[in-house]
Amino acid sequence: MSDWVDRMNNNTGGRRVRHAAITNSLRQTGAAIFLCATTALVSLPTDAAAQSYRFNTVSIEGNQRIEAGTILSYAGIARGKTVSAAELNAAYQRIVASGLFESVEIEPRGGKLVIVVREFPTINKISIEGNRRLKDEALEAMIQSKSRLVFSPTVAERDAASIAEAYNQAGRLSATVTPRIIRRSDNRVDLVFEIFEGGITEIERLSFVGNEKYSDGRLRRVLQTKQAGLLRTLIKRDTLVEDRIEFDKQVLRDFYLSRGYVDFRITGVNAELTRERDGYYLTMNVQEGQQFRFGEISASSELADVDSDEFMAALKVKPGVIYSPTIVENSIARLERLANKKGLNFVRVEPRITRNDRDLTLDVEFVLSRGPRVFVERIDIEGNTTTMDQVIRRQFKIVEGDPFNPREIRESAERIRALGFFSASDVKAREGSSPDRVIVGVNVEETTTGSLSFGGTYSTNGGIGLVVSFKEENFLGRGQKIGLSFSGADTNRVYGLRFSEPAFLGRDLQFDFDLSYRETQSDFSSYDSTVGRFSPGFTFPVSDNGRLGLFYKAERLDMQDGGDVYGGIIGSEIAQGVLWSSGIGYNFSYDTRRTGLNPNAGVLFQFGQEFTGLGGDSEYVKTTAKAVAQTKVMNEEITLRATVEAGVLSMNSGSSRAVDRFQIGNGIMRGFEPDGIGPREIDGVTGSNDALGGDMFAVARFEAEFPLGLPEEYGISGGVFYDVGSLWGLGDTSTASGTVLYEGFNARHVLGLSLFWTTPVGPLRFNWTKALKKEDEDLEQTFNLTISTEF
Structure with missing residues (x-):
């Protein structure tokens, strides 16, 4: 008992857990136990081999909850049996080792053996004090001590270590946990865990030794562990967590292997405390080897x-x-x-x-x-309390009775994890009813899949806006996705409903349903608009990297008088009122990033067409295309990206309206305000200057992103870009009351600088631009700031 008191006053297992004496009375009790035990042993004859005992009776004293027969069974001394002093000592040790008693005394009295015990008290109540960072509910789930059970110093010591480990994982390595007991009546105690949380022990510097091909900054971007920086109070990954370090070692190894460094090794990870003992210098020693x-x-x-x-x-x-x-x-x-x-x-x-x-x-x-002739006997799924079996089962391309393929099982396990429905998933194969049969066992643990988000948006074009969204990624446990959203800025409000079924009719066929309504009050045009859209569609794979989507779209478009002066073309389009369009279309996308075969480069190609005329008031074909190529150079320090985007609107009957035609906005071409370029109608008499949009557009964007030499934990990098493009083409202009400009192709050229800042509250992008070539009536925008966040 005294040993336990000592252990409660010292650090345990290097975890910085200080276990103090439970109470002063417990100290005295421990000392008394030691003295009694010593007296009992000393009273035995020194010549243990010569002394023997025969007891006619055995008396048990002090027990309240534990039966005398139980104590006798631990002692192992039968009435009338001759025992030696050594055997008597062994009986004492067995009773102590049972862990049921606070003190034990054995005293031979002639033909009578007296065993005096003092039982451990029962736990009346468990309290946790001093914790602010971790909630009581989370800590109580970690401890094994329970109310109304017998108090065990060993279990209490283990519980304190578990709590300290939880703080260790949270980066508070200096936290101490002290278990104490408060004596109550009827041999009961209150167990109190007193916690001193301490401060967060941050990683002040994360560096590498032995890396020649990739800089420290590039390798730090690979790891989940980050070093403390400017926003250290908001960064949650700048603490030293052993499990995270082990994960980072594997991630770093995968990074090098995927780039041909097959001999890469991590020879050691060193963590050194700072002089102030409030942070760590973490160093990873690596051997890169040669690239193959x-x-x-x-x-x-x-x-x-x-x-x-x-x-x-x-x-x-x-x-x-x-x-x-x-x-x-x-x-x-x-x-x-x-x-x-x-x-x-x-x-x-x-x-x-x-x-x-x-x-x-x-x-x-x-x-x-x-390979061996082994078949899949069955697939067992356990742990899914919400998600239906069929959602998990369709991640397998095999069924019962198919040949067993270990690679397919591993790929299925990855697909299950990629669903995001489970906090943990484990897929293992075990022998079935015979050696040629295999049972595939799936054990999952559900996690939350729904979210209610409140956020904000800001841009120099649209101002401040509110974003409210509800998302459920696993609707009713069917693997379906549903989302409701509202976003409102000063000039733009959007309401949306989206539903997605990823396995329509149990096949690799995704069904999507979109319903949206948008109100726009533009500061850059002389009219307001409302657009209602209904669009169901199907998407399916056509190759490893290609997907094809087919959809139907019905739109309600209304142009309204915005209260500004406008010319003849806009006036005639507003006079048409509400128009409906109905049609079908397709979208094809080819994305090499899906396979990830080249971690430094990727290509995205998108092509789509809409064919309206299935009822409604308009008939046209709208074609859009986009191609993006990206690569990383200079040991992946610099990202180069080239984008080409274009669109054509062909009216088969009637003429297009401004709400049908293309606009240069939403980042299609930087350096100009929305509706800042393209065909315009200017009326010198009324003073109107209307942006009309265009039937065609083409834009090429070239940009580079690069580090600025600042610590990467600040999340600040730079970029340069060059955009060239035009918006042109107009249908019937007979209703114009003024002069129509820029109907033809006139390329604009823009050069710009960017500053990227990834903050804990959202990504910020600052753009400074200069139009190298523009038209007289174009509306230039020399600065733009965007931010989008959810909280």
């Missing part, structure tokens, strides 16, 4: 009925490409899918890699062999 590329690529078969040339033709990897395990994994999956398509079951693809250190290449031979 793919060498010779080949395919061979150990099966007589398999033509390796056919599988070789299916491979997409080419020699000279930087080696990446992801490319190898995707190639294996491609060959296995081809084998399944050809009806070749139990075919396994094994990559055999030959290293060529002279030219720093890796030859890869994909060997096709026959």
